[in-house]
Amino acid sequence: xxxxxxxxxxxxxxxxxxxxxxxxxxxxxxxxxxxxxxxxxxxxxxxxxxxxxxxxxxxxxxxxxxxxxxxxxxxxxxxxxxxxxxxxxxxxxxxxxxxxxxxxxxxxxxxxxxxxxxxxxxxxxxxxxxxxxxx
Amino acid sequence: xxxxxxxxxxxxxxxxxxxxxxxxxxxxxxxxxxxxxxxxxxxxxxxxxxxxxxxxxxxxxxxxxxxxxxxxxxxxxxxxxxxxxxxxxxxxxxxxxxxxxxxxxxxxxxxxxxxxxxxxxxxxxxxxxxxxxxxxxxxxxxxxxxxxxxxxxxxxxxxxxxxxxxxxxxxxxxxxxxxxxxxxxxxxxxxxxxxxxxxxxxxxxxxxxxxxxxxxxxxxxxxxxxxxxxxxxxxxxxxxxxxxxxxxxxxxxxxxxxxxxxxxxxxxxxxxxxxxxxxxxxxxxxxxxxxxxxxxxxxxxxxxxxxxxxxxxxxxxxxxxxxxxxxxxxxxxxxxxxxxxxxxxxxxxxxxxxxxxxxxxxxxxxxxxxxxxxxxxxxxx
Numbered sequence: 001x002x003x004x005x006x007x008x009x010x011x012x013x014x015x016x017x018x019x020x021x022x023x024x025x026x027x028x029x030x031x032x033x034x035x036x037x038x039x040x041x042x043x044x045x046x047x048x049x050x051x052x053x054x055x056x057x058x059x060x061x062x063x064x065x066x067x068x069x070x071x072x073x074x075x076x077x078x079x080x081x082x083x084x085x086x087x088x089x090x091x092x093x094x095x096x097x098x099x100x101x102x103x104x105x106x107x108x109x110x111x112x113x114x115x116x117x118x119x120x121x122x123x124x125x126x127x128x129x130x131x132x133x134x135x
Numbered sequence: 136x137x138x139x140x141x142x143x144x145x146x147x148x149x150x151x152x153x154x155x156x157x158x159x160x161x162x163x164x165x166x167x168x169x170x171x172x173x174x175x176x177x178x179x180x181x182x183x184x185x186x187x188x189x190x191x192x193x194x195x196x197x198x199x200x201x202x203x204x205x206x207x208x209x210x211x212x213x214x215x216x217x218x219x220x221x222x223x224x225x226x227x228x229x230x231x232x233x234x235x236x237x238x239x240x241x242x243x244x245x246x247x248x249x250x251x252x253x254x255x256x257x258x259x260x261x262x263x264x265x266x267x268x269x270x271x272x273x274x275x276x277x278x279x280x281x282x283x284x285x286x287x288x289x290x291x292x293x294x295x296x297x298x299x300x301x302x303x304x305x306x307x308x309x310x311x312x313x314x315x316x317x318x319x320x321x322x323x324x325x326x327x328x329x330x331x332x333x334x335x336x337x338x339x340x341x342x343x344x345x346x347x348x349x350x351x352x353x354x355x356x357x358x359x360x361x362x363x364x365x366x367x368x369x370x371x372x373x374x375x376x377x378x379x380x381x382x383x384x385x386x387x388x389x390x391x392x393x394x395x396x397x398x399x400x401x402x403x404x405x406x407x408x409x410x411x412x413x414x415x416x417x418x419x420x421x422x423x424x425x426x427x428x429x430x431x432x433x434x435x436x437x438x439x440x441x442x443x444x445x446x447x448x449x450x451x452x453x454x455x456x457x458x459x460x461x462x463x464x465x466x467x468x469x470x471x472x473x474x475x476x477x478x479x480x481x482x483x484x485x486x487x488x489x490x491x492x493x494x495x496x497x498x499x500x501x502x503x504x505x506x507x508x509x510x511x512x513x514x515x516x
Contacts, residue, residue, distance in 0.1 A: 003266060004265060004266060005266055006261070006262040006263070006265075006266055007261075007262065008262070009262070012259075012262060038259050038262070038263045038376075038379075063282055063383065064278055064279055064280070064281045064282035064383050065278060065281060066274055066277050066278050066280075066281070066329040066330060066331070066332065067327075067329065067330040068268060068270065068273075068274040068329045069326075069327045069328055069329060069330065070270060070273070070274070070328060070329070071268060071270070072268050072270045074268075075268040079327075079330075080268060082267050082268055082269055082274055082275075082278060082329075083267075083278075084278055084279075084377070084378045084383075092378055092379070093263065093378060094263060094264045094267050094269075094278075094376075094377075094378040095267055096267050096268065104330060104331075109281060109282065109285050126266055126267075
C-alpha cells in the first residue's frame with residue numbers, strides 16, 4: 001500500500017517542485033522579512049503580498065515528536081517517529097526522523113538534523129530529516 | 136458578569152453510555168435531547184434555538200420536530216459545545232431566541248451513522264502533515280507533549296499520575312467505563328500507543344450523547360430543576376495543524392478563552408470550587424491548569440502530584456473520571472459540561488460538597504480551538 005501523498009495546489013506547487021530538485025523552498029516577506037511555512041502567496045505576519053521563494057539551508061533541530069506504535073497501513077508496520085522540527089530559518093514543519101533508530105534514546109529533543117528527500121513518486125519527493133553527521 | 140444572565144435549565148446525557156449499537160449518531164442526539172426536554176419539563180415546540188456539532192442543524196431540527204429561528208452549527212472538535220453555550224448565551228441576551236437546545240451524539244465505538252471526520256485531501260494539513268503518518272488524535276494531538284515535558288521538567292510519571300487520580304474519581308461514578316483503580320507503575324507498563332503515551336493515557340472510544348437547554352435567568356426559576364447560571368464564557372482558535380502551534384508548551388486557545396471567561400465572570404481563581412479540563416490525552420489537564428491560570432508554568436505536575444485535584448483536594452478536577460475513564464465519544468466536551476452542571480445542581484455521583492462555581496475548559500481538534508464556560512448555582516443580580 002503506497003504512502004498517501006500530497007496533492008499540490010497552485011499556491012504550494014513551488015514547494016513540491018523544489019523538493020523534486022532536492023531543494024527545501026520556503027517563502028519570505030520582502031516587507032517585514034518574515035520567513036514562513038506552509039506556502040501561501042502573502043505574509044502571515046504582516047499580510048504583505050510582496051513575497052519571495054528562497055531555498056532554505058535544510059538544517060533543523062528536533063522540536064517534539066511521538067513514536068507511533070500503531071502505524072497507518074500506508075506507512076508500514078514498525079513503530080516510527082512523527083516529528084515537528086524547527087528549521088534554521090525559523091519556520092517549523094512536520095516530518096519523520098529517518099536513518100536512525102526509532103527510539104527515545106536515539107531521538108533527543110534539540111538534536112541537530114538535516115533534510116533528506118525521499119523519492120515517493122514522479123511528482124512528489126517528501127522532505128524527511130536525519131541526524132546531522134558530526135564531522 | 137452578564138447584565139441579565141442566562142441559565143441552564145435542562146441537562147441530560149443519553150439513557151445509556153458506552154456501547155449503544157441500537158442507535159445511530161442522530162439517534163444519540165435525539166435520545167439526549169428528549170432526556171433534556173424531560174429534565175426541563177419542556178416540549179419540542181418550546182425550543183426556538185438549536186446548536187449542534189457533527190450533525191447538519193436543519194437535519195437535526197427536522198428529525199426532532201423543531202422549528203428554530205436561531206441555529207449554530209459551529210463544529211470545531213470536542214469543545215464545540217462550549218462555544219455553543221457561549222454563542223447561545225449571547226443570542227438569548229440579544230433576543231434572537233428564548234430557549235436554546237444544544238445537542239451532541241456520537242457513535243464513537245459502534246460507528247453507526249457516524250459523521251465523517253475525514254480531512255479534505257486538499258487542506259494544508261492533508262498536504263503537509265498527513266503524509267508523515269498521523270493517524271488520528273493519538274499520534275497528532277500528542278506531539279507537543281515531549282516539548283512541554285522537557286520545558287517543564289515533567290516526566291512520564293507525571294502523565295501517569297493524571298490517569299491514576301482520574302481513575303479514583305471514575306470509581307465513584309456508576310456510569311464510568313473504567314472504574315478499576317490503577318497505579319503509576321501499571322500505567323507505565325501498559326501498551327505504548329504513541330510514545331510517550333500509553334493506552335491508559337489515551338481517551339476511550341465510546342457511544343453516547345448529551346444535551347443542554349438554556350434560557351434567560353429571569354425565566355429559570357419557573358423550571359423544575361435548580362438553575363445553573365452561566366457566569367462567563369470565552370472561545371479562541373489557533374491552527375488546525377499541530378505543527379503550526381506557536382509554542383508547544385502553552386496553548387493560546389486555553390489562555391485567551393479562559394482569560395475572557397474569567398474577566399466576564401469577575402471571579403478569581405481561588406473562588407473556583409470545581410474544574411473540568413478536557414482530557415482526550417493525559418497531557419491536556421497539565422496545559423489547562425497552567426494556561427487557565429490555576430498554576431504557574433511548570434507547577435501543574437506538582438499540583439496534581441500533591442493531590443489538589445484528587446478526591447478531598449482543594450480543586451477537584453474531572454470528577455466524572457474524564458475522557459480517560461468516564462467516556463469519550465469523539466467530541467467529549469458535552470460530557471465535561473454535563474458534569475459541571477451536575478456538580479452545580481448538587482447531584483453528581485462524586486459530588487464536591489458546597490461547590491458554588493465550576494469552570495469547564497474544552498479543547499477542539501489538534502490544539503485548534505478552545506472554549507471555556509464558568510457556571511454557578513448562585514443567582515446573580
